[in-house]
Amino acid sequence: MSDPLSRLQLRHYRLIHAIAETGQLSLAADRLAISQPAASRMLGEVERDLHAEVFERHPKGMRPTPIGGVLARRAGALLSDLEVTALEVQAFRAGRSGTVRVGAVTGAAVGLVVPALRRLREDVSDADVHVQVGPSVQLMAALTEDKRDFVLCRVPPDADMREFDVLGRRAEETRLVVRAGHPLSAAGPLPYAAIAGFAWVVQARGTPLREAFQAALRDARVAQPSEVINTTSLLVTIACLHSTDAIAPVSREVAQVICGPAPDGLRTLPMATPVEMPPYHLIRRKDRQISPLAERLLGIIRQALT
Template sequence: MSENHIYRLQPKHFSLVSAIAELGQLSLAAQSLALTQPAASRMLGEIERYVGSSIFVRTPKGMEPTAVGSALIRRAQNVLEEIREAGREVDAIRRGLTGKVRVGAVTGGAVGYVVPAIKALKAEAATVDIHVDVASSGEMIRDLLSGQYDFVLGRIPPGIDARQFHVEGATMEEVEIVVRRTHPLVNVDRLNLSDMAHFPWIMQAPGTPLRQAVENVFIEEGAPIPRNIVNTTSLLVMIAMLASSNAIAPMSREVSDLLCRQTPVGDLCTLPLDTPIVVTPYHLITVNGKRLSPIAARLRDLLLSRFLNRGR
């Protein structure tokens, strides 16, 4: 390549090289860039003069890159991506979509709502610094009040004055029973809670909403409450124990969907239940009077739009 002239290459040149490589025809590349074919042909000739070598050769299959062309195509794609990224970053700064946002969420809310909202936000502002914690509502509300979170997706615990919060939306948390596919109960035709009582269970700590919902169903059905229980909030611990034993774990439907149906992990599945297990609703909670940064407000709005639509 001629180093004296290659620096004359401009974004429009890289765009043409990339388009020809992608589409295989000069005419199609010209059309995709809103150029006439003669203009595109002249531009390609200009590129080859600056580079000092042929970039493409015409074959019956279309335009094939030369060795020099292949190198330039790689560089062109990198340059164009950098330009696009610069545009996104500038737009994010202009719109206030920069900085840091930290949120807390119950497990089902994190999987079902926070993750999709983050994906949408990252499409708008890829460099934003996002922190997500999954914890009990009691811990999250305490940290929300101390200013560690911008907002949380959870519940206001008993004994906490709800008047100090702004509460939006309400979604019921449905629970499914998760086991490994080789569990003895998987092929039982008419399964009831009494059949599950003597197996080991993995659950959240006593007093948590999901644990209370499960125990209430056992009580309502007149079944003995399981006594062999490991208490944990760690989803990783739950998965590991389920995959390696005949343990049973109640999980929110969003989490069981992810583990058993969307991206199967540990060869897990759900057990059918005639009696639904429903946990008390959780909400999007902010502190009254707290002013959110533009980036935190944007994430909240993206999350809330999904939260309200799916919570109906």
């Protein structure tokens, strides 16, 4: 950029744009809420710096010279960009745009995060949302490394919670899901002994869901399943259920999503004694600022928990 142009300030571009649009120095001054002599002095500064006339003076007004036309066009683009920037900043501050990064265990993602995002979208103009679904250990690691704004997960036994705020909790109910027409689907409330001998499609050993059902079987003195398909994929789970007589322990929220009214869909088994998993928590880092959009989503989820 040449030295003369580098001396032009935003007020100069505003004046050039206003004169080009109105064709009158007095009207441009009125638009900018300055006096006509002040506008005349400002235009003189521009023309002195550029060593060229920016506007031709005529009895009926002013029109841009060739160099003035270039400046007027670029001034219009600059002011338009500034207006868009101001609107974007305003939307960001109001939590109507920006980035939010949330992590959740599967049940919380389905039961809390998705409904909260639906509410958030009612007046959000430009949101970049990242949702990580996974086990609690991974989610807490992501939060610790500042890769997530907040998470919905269980607290790992070795977690140092002094650097986190726990903002709410929810106990997670479970369901057993099978295909329509499963040998047990027409039965009444079932004891755990009724599901012995069937294959399971379930998360890996050590996960809260699997641990809760294994404990329930032990308490009922029922043998653990001998055939187990270990997977964290909901699509794999659904495919296995449709094609076999396997049983899938899932959270209540997941069961509500995958069990539909279709005749050939999936069904939940009525169990005489429901199984509850340990509660998950809404957790964020202490003294860590997150975007206004993330704060809004956090508030919606926190309200749902209470």
